[in-house]
Amino acid sequence: MKTAIVWFKTDLRVEDNETLIKAISQSEQIIPVYCFDDSHFETTSYGFKKTGSFRTQFLLEALENLDDNLRKLGSGLVITKGKPEVEIPKIVQYYKARKVFVKREVAFEERKTEKLVQDKLFKLRCEIETFSTSTLYHAEDLPFSIKNIPDVFTNFRKKTEQDATIRKPFEKPKQIYSPSIPVLNLPTLIELGLEFSELDSRAAIHFKGGETEAIKRLNHYFFETKNLSIYKETRNGMVGEDYSSKFSTWLALGCISPKFIYNEIKKYELQFGANESTYWLVFELIWRDFFRFMFKKYQTKFFLYSGIKTEKVNSKSLNDKLLFQWINGKTTSDFINANMLELKLTGFMSNRGRQNVASFFCNELNMDWRFGAAYFEQQLIDYDVSSNWGNWAYLAGVGNDPRGHRYFNIEKQASDYDKSREFRNLWLK
Numbered sequence: 001m002k003t004a005i006v007w008f009k010t011d012l013r014v015e016d017n018e019t020l021i022k023a024i025s026q027s028e029q030i031i032p033v034y035c036f037d038d039s040h041f042e043t044t045s046y047g048f049k050k051t052g053s054f055r056t057q058f059l060l061e062a063l064e065n066l067d068d069n070l071r072k073l074g075s076g077l078v079i080t081k082g083k084p085e086v087e088i089p090k091i092v093q094y095y096k097a098r099k100v101f102v103k104r105e106v107a108f109e110e111r112k113t114e115k116l117v118q119d120k121l122f123k124l125r126c127e128i129e130t131f132s133t134s135t136l137y138h139a140e141d142l143p144f145s146i147k148n149i150p151d152v153f154t155n156f157r158k159k160t161e162q163d164a165t166i167r168k169p170f171e172k173p174k175q176i177y178s179p180s181i182p183v184l185n186l187p188t189l190i191e192l193g194l195e196f197s198e199l200d201s202r203a204a205i206h207f208k209g210g211e212t213e214a215i216k217r218l219n220h221y222f223f224e225t226k227n228l229s230i231y232k233e234t235r236n237g238m239v240g241e242d243y244s245s246k247f248s249t250w251l252a253l254g255c256i257s258p259k260f261i262y263n264e265i266k267k268y269e270l271q272f273g274a275n276e277s278t279y280w281l282v283f284e285l286i287w288r289d290f291f292r293f294m295f296k297k298y299q300t301k302f303f304l305y306s307g308i309k310t311e312k313v314n315s316k317s318l319n320d321k322l323l324f325q326w327i328n329g330k331t332t333s334d335f336i337n338a339n340m341l342e343l344k345l346t347g348f349m350s351n352r353g354r355q356n357v358a359s360f361f362c363n364e365l366n367m368d369w370r371f372g373a374a375y376f377e378q379q380l381i382d383y384d385v386s387s388n389w390g391n392w393a394y395l396a397g398v399g400n401d402p403r404g405h406r407y408f409n410i411e412k413q414a415s416d417y418d419k420s421r422e423f424r425n426l427w428l429k
């Protein structure tokens with residue numbers, strides 16, 4: 001086959017990218033493409049932007065870096081903007097491509113777009129092939145069919161760890177053959193309907209998008225500082241760069257793959273020894289897989305007020321004043337306020353913080369949890385549809401929590417995890 005398109009989405013990397021490798025092996029030349037989907041920059045029915053400025057800034061950096069890395073291999077990145085079902089067929093026609101290679105989606109809207117594109121390509125006699133590239137365990141290697149995946153994480157994890165193996169990562173291509181690709185032409189934040197948000201100097205870390213930065217971060221966290229060896233003890237921290245891996249932002253856009261991280265953990269263990277902490281990072285990556293597979297299983301249910309539960313739940317109303325106070329760190333709890341300010345001013349919040357502010361939203365403010373999830377969707381740099389809506393549903397008691405309804409005692413959490421008030425002082429003084 002002569003020419004193929006590689007349509008990049010949330011797989012902005014050249015390492016361990018099966019889609020790219022398969023396209024290269026089946027074609028004489030390839031055209032790497034990224035499409036800014038207009039719908040990603042709209043306002044949702046919850047009144048928040050689908051993508052806020054922190055994440056968009058990170059995305060622009062990631063695309064610039066992908067273009068750089070592709071050019072080093074002989075190619076480059078074509079940028080388009082609009083509706084993918086219009087823009088991708090246009091590129092196919094322009095380059096006379098016979099096939100489109102693309103990452104497979106799990107969530108509803110993304111699958112709908114994929115189907116629309118597929119239908120248009122069919123009319124152009126252009127094939128489309130999708131690849132599952134964002135999980136640690138490949139969906140085909142799971143010891144259950146998607147509909148039989150256990151709803152309880154521990155049951156899913158134990159059987160998967162016992163019966164499935166993690167595939168080896170694909171090596172990055174040695175060379176890519178492409179026609180001359182025009183100079184990268186990215187839209188600006190303003191063109192995407194957003195304004196630049198200055199990063200607060202108190203940010204735990206300055207996230208910079210791109211595969212190069214992701215690998216740099218991994219080397220820092222693993223081999224330079226050996227923080228991986230103490231991850232289990234520090235992961236509930238809230239202040240600073242190294243209490244946790246901070247891989248989530250790069251994972252969300254696919255600047256790094258979980259299989260690549262796993263492979264590096266194995267190398268690290270050979271060099272510095274395995275312990276509970278080195279395993280625990282894998283354990284957390286399995287949580288990430290779990291929510292993705294749950295999305296495959298339950299599809300649109302995670303967006304319903306009653307989540308994946310079958311019993312009827314009466315939905316709660318929204319109080320604009322309480323929502324405003326929660327977003328702007330003006331609630332009755334200083335611990336919640338500090339966390340919410342961090343999110344507003346940096347686009348990031350620790351896992352401990354997320355659990356508490358979500359529990360507070362559902363249990364203390366007693367509001368429809370989906371508004372909280374939608375605000376996170378706008379604000380988080382690491383927003384990932386399955387991890388976000390899956391965790392929110394879990395905390396709202398309508399997801400995968402076997403205990404039903406988890407209730408965090410916020411005062412106790414604050415004194416357990418911010419005993420010296422270091423975190424609260426950082427954000428509230």
Ligand SMILES: Cc1cc2nc3c(=O)[nH]c(=O)nc-3n(C[C@H](O)[C@H](O)[C@H](O)COP(=O)(O)OP(=O)(O)OC[C@H]3O[C@@H](n4cnc5c(N)ncnc54)[C@H](O)[C@@H]3O)c2cc1C
Binds near residue numbers: 355389
């Ligand atoms: C209400 C709520 C919303 C969340 N929304 C998101 C989201 O949109 N995107 C996102 O990536 N994570 C989300 N998380 C999960 C988790 O909080 C973040 O992944 C983590 O805080 C990111 O920091 P880290 O990379 O330093 O994590 P680490 O502690 O270093 O963990 C390593 C990796 O494991 C995965 N992981 C860890 N915890 C979880 C978890 N509970 N669920 C799924 N994956 C996990 C992530 O990929 C993370 O990067 C959410 C959690 C809650 C409670």
